Structures are given as structure tokens and as C-alpha cells.
Amino acid sequence: MLITKSISHEEYLRKKRKKKLWKLGITFFLIILIIGIASYISHRQEIRVSKIELNGGILVTQADIESKALEYMYGSHLWLFPKNNAFWYPHSALEEYLKETFKRIDTININLKGFQTLIINITERKPFAIWCNSPSISTTTPVIENKSEDCYFIDQNSTVFAKAPTFSGDAYFKYYGLIFSSENELPIGKEYIASTTEFNEISDFVLKAKELLIRPIYLIAKDNGEFSLVLSGGGEIYFDMKESLSIVGQNLEALLRIPIFASSTGNLPIEYIDLRYGNKLFYKLKSN
Numbered sequence: 440m441l442i443t444k445s446i447s448h449e450e451y452l453r454k455k456r457k458k459k460l461w462k463l464g465i466t467f468f469l470i471i472l473i474i475g476i477a478s479y480i481s482h483r484q485e486i487r488v489s490k491i492e493l494n495g496g497i498l499v500t501q502a503d504i505e506s507k508a509l510e511y512m513y514g515s516h517l518w519l520f521p522k523n524n525a526f527w528y529p530h531s532a533l534e535e536y537l538k539e540t541f542k543r544i545d546t547i548n549i550n551l552k553g554f555q556t557l558i559i560n561i562t563e564r565k566p567f568a569i570w571c572n573s574p575s576i577s578t579t580t581p582v583i584e585n586k587s588e589d590c591y592f593i594d595q596n597s598t599v600f601a602k603a604p605t606f607s608g609d610a611y612f613k614y615y616g617l618i619f620s621s622e623n624e625l626p627i628g629k630e631y632i633a634s635t636t637e638f639n640e641i642s643d644f645v646l647k648a649k650e651l652l653i654r655p656i657y658l659i660a661k662d663n664g665e666f667s668l669v670l671s672g673g674g675e676i677y678f679d680m681k682e683s684l685s686i687v688g689q690n691l692e693a694l695l696r697i698p699i700f701a702s703s704t705g706n707l708p709i710e711y712i713d714l715r716y717g718n719k720l721f722y723k724l725k726s727n
Contacts, residue, residue, distance in 0.1 A: 474519065477520070478519040478520060481519075481520050481521060481524045481526075482521055484555075485554060485555070486524060486525045486526065486554045486555075487521055487523050487524055487525065487554075487555065488509075488512060488523040488524075488525055488528055488551075488554075488555060488556065488557055489509070489523070489555050489556075490505075490555055490556040490557070491504060491505035491508050491509065491556070491557050491559060492552070492556060492557070492558050492559065493505070493559050493561070494558065494559070494560045494561070495560055495561045495562055495563070496561055496563065497563055498543055498563060498601075499541050499543050499544060499561060499563060503541070504537065504541070504559055504561075507536075507537060507540055507541075508533060508537065508557065508559065509523070511529075511533055511536050511537075512528055512529065512533070525551055525553075525554040525555070528551075528557075530549060533549060534547050534548075534549055537559070539628075542564075542598075542599075542600040542601065542627050542628050543563045543564050543600050543601055544561050544562075544563060544564070545561075545562045545563060545564045545565075545594065546561065546562045547559065547560070547561045548560045548561075564592075564594040564598065564600045564601075565594060565595070566592040566593075566594070566601075566603075566611060567592075567593060567594050567595040567611075567642075568592075568593050568611050568612045568613065568614055568642075569590045569591065569592060569593065569603050569606075569611040569612070569613050569614070570590065570591050570593050570599055570613070570614045570615070570618060570626070570631050571588045571589065571590040571591075571613055571614070571615055571657075572588060572589045572590075572591075572615075572618070572626065573588035573615060589602075590602075590603040590605075590613070591603050591626060591627065592611075593614070593631055595639075595642075596630070596635045596638065597614075597630050597631035597632045597635065597638040598628070598629070598630050598631075599618065599626045599627050599628065599629050599630070599631070600627060600628070601627065602627075609656065612645060612655075612656075612657065612658075613656070613657035613658070614631055614657065614658050614660065615657060615658065615659045615660070616659045616660035616661060616662075617631055617632070617660045618630070618631055631660070632660070637680060640680070640683070640684040640685075641658070641666065641684065643684065643685070643688075644668075644678070644684040644687065644688050645658060645668065647688040647691070647692075648668060648676070648688075648691070651691065651692060651695055653670055653676075653695070653707055654670055654671035654672070654706065655668050655669065655670055655671075655676075656669055656670065656671050657669050664679055664680060665677065665678070665679045665715065666678055666679065670706065670707060670709075671706055672706030672707075673706070673710075673725070674706070674707055674708075674709040674710060674711060674712075674725070675710075675711045675712075676691070676711070676712045676713075676714060677711060677712070677713045677714060677715055678714040678715060679715050681715070682717060687714050690714055690717075690718065690720055691712070691714060691720075693720075694712065694720050694722070699724070708724055708725050709722055709723065709724055709725060710723040710724065710725055711723050
């Protein structure tokens with residue numbers, strides 16, 4: 440005779456809950472165990488970055504990069520996993536941080552060597568020209584150059600990246616205007632012209648002017664999107680970006696073929712040449 444034991448519904452639910460709690464407890468324990476083991480392993484010195492090797496640096500030094508990189512990776516995630524662990528160190532964030540910290544860095548690439556060393560390859564920005572913040576600057580009159588002006592190197596993309604020493608002569612072409620900053624704020628990291636394409640056009644126009652032997656010495660950017668190219672011996676060339684500067688350069692070349700300019704040697708006898716109106720070119724000669 441088969442004897443069966445009946446279980447009440449409440450008893451069944453109680454046992455089911457108890458079984459579920461046991462499963463949750465075991466799962467929680469295993470998770471804590473795995474995290475603990477992972478944390479323990481991740482703290483082993485054999486797999487933590489402790490050395491930095493720099494390639495390509497000249498003015499950015501090994502000591503400076505190593506100090507900032509290791510400082511950035513100091514500490515832990517959630518107090519469990521060290522940031523300098525070789526398997527999850529902040530690769531992209533570290534690259535961005537170093538570029539932001541060292542404005543001289545143009546490109547950067549970080550790779551892991553073994554489990555303890557980071558190889559940081561950089562290229563540094565090269566001085567292309569100088570931007571100066573002159574206290575005597577005016578957007579309507581030429582700059583009166585003086586020793587109190589602050590000048591900074593800019594690269595070929597017009598990014599300001601380092602303080603420039605005082606130069607004699609015209610070792611670097613000078614740009615003035617724009618790049619607004621407060622009295623206590625350095626312009627390093629800012630751009631003279633936001634668009635690299637536009638700055639390249641302007642640079643090509645300055646080069647075109649030099650090829651035409653009219654001796655430009657600096658350029659002033661004005662608030663209204665216009666520019667003034669100041670020439671040696673006085674005189675200015677006004678232009679803007681409404682038309683391609685390659686065309687503006689061709690117009691300037693055509694204007695300089697007229698007899699009064701073609702026969703001049705050295706400095707042009709002008710107060711200004713205005714190239715802002717397409718094929719309508721205006722100029723004013725210096726009064727004798």
C-alpha cells in the first residue's frame with residue numbers, strides 16, 4: 440500500500456523561498472569571492488604599470504611625462520582595482536590628459552610593453568609663426584612694436600603652444616589680434632583662427648605677398664572678419680575671407696603690374712591697397 444504525505448501550500452512556498460535564498464546567497468558569495476580574487480591579483484606589482492618610456496620628445500622631457508602619467512594612474516577604481524593595472528589602465532583618457540597637460544604635444548600614441556612599462560610616442564608641435572598680444576594693438580591702425588608685448592609660438596594649425604623668446608629681425612612672421620583671454624589667463628592651447636583651412640589660406644596669401652616682393656612684416660586680424668597685412672616701410676593691404684584668397688592673391692598680382700607699382704623698388708609707395716571688393720581694387724598712394 441503506497442502512503443503519500445501531503446504538503447500544505449504555505450509549506451511548499453516556504454521551502455521554495457528558502458531554496459531561492461540559498462541560491463542567491465551562494466551566488467552572492469561567489470561574486471564576492473571572484474571580485475576579491477580579481478582585486479588581489481590586480482594589485483600584484485608584476486602586472487601594474489610603474490615605468491614610462493618616452494620617444495620623440497625634445498622639449499617635452501621623459502621626467503615630466505613620467506611624473507604626470509604615473510600621477511594620473513594613481514589610485515583605484517572603487518577602492519578595489521588599481522588604475523595602473525596593465526589590463527585596464529585608462530589608455531584613451533591618459534592620451535587626452537597628456538595632450539591637454541603638455542600643449543607642445545601634437546600627436547601621441549601609447550602602447551604597453553610587457554606588464555609594467557608604457558611606451559609613449561609623441562611628436563611635438565613645430566613653431567610656424569608667432570602670435571603677439573601687444574598692448575599697443577589697434578584694429579584700425581598698425582601695431583607699434585615694443586618690448587612689452589607678449590609673444591607665443593603657433594603651429595601650422597594656428598594653435599598657440601608655448602611662450603616665445605624675444606627675437607631680433609624677422610625669424611618668424613607675426614600675427615596680431617583675436618585670441619581673447621583674461622588678464623591672468625595664458626593663450627596657450629587656444630587658436631588664432633578656429634578653422635585650420637582658413638589659417639592655411641591666410642598663410643598662403645602671406646607667402647604669395649612675399650613672392651611678389653612687397654615685404655609683409657605682420658598681420659592683424661580684426662573683429663569683423665577682416666585682415667590687415669602691414670608692409671615694411673608702411674602701408675597696409677586690406678582683405679577678408681569672402682572670396683578665395685588664391686583669387687585675391689591673383690588680383691593683387693595683377694594690380695602690382697601697373698606702371699606705378701611695377702617701377703617701384705623696395706617698399707610700395709602706398710597708404711593702403713584694398714582687396715575686399717572682388718575685382719574692384721582700390722589703393723591710395725602716399726602723399727609726397
